[in-house]
Amino acid sequence: MGDLLGVEEVLFFVDDVQDAKKWFSDLLGSEPYFDHANYCAFHAADTTVAVHPSDEKTSSGIAGQVIYWRVADIKKTIAHFESHGCSLFRGPIYGVDEVWVCQLLDPFGNVWGLLEK
Template sequence: MSLRGIATVNVWADDPEAAAAWYAEVFGVEPYFRRPGPDGATVYVEFRVGDHQHEWGIIDSRFRPPALATGAGGAVVHWHVDDLEKTVARLQELGARELQPITPHGDSGFVAASVVDPFGNVLGVMMNPHYLEMLAGAPEA
């Protein structure tokens, strides 16, 4: 198991469009992706920001993992991993407990999960095609 790099930072908002407008002002760029829910309202907005186009995703609060809904809100940082199932299993073997099960997000290869470590911290892991594309295009060190 190795953490390869931050793949996506997710934050929660009751009004993803209002949050997107605020972050567009903060980042100085517009979001590149929006996903509507069954009712047509936006449930996910994503930006690519910074030198390495890190992903910043805003998720409708209705989809917040239940364990986070009753406590303090905050960001879940997802680290790209090469084998999601193996990584989640290893984290659980080491004493982490499931927060969000392995969950595909659409049909483009984005699959995420999160655990709570033995100390109460949330750790997100995911398979992220965008991360691999960025890595493949990075200049050699």
């Protein structure tokens, strides 16, 4: 796959970083390892999940690409996300590639993909 080595960072765009920071902390179960008024970053598995202010070039919401997070129990993880204000967007479905997948919308209009093998 050329020079691609893996997903380093997933960047979520929100209206107010500091307002969104608490929600991300609650969902991910940790405080940010980097915290600034215009950017904060969390560790999630082997990936950085970061929050950045939306602007004229990039708004929050669905933009086409979806990052899928591998999970051990998709039903349990869906319930966790729903308890933090997310709603199902697609699925869950058992795909033709024999994995469970779904997409959830967070309170900021962003999509989170979940995948269970």
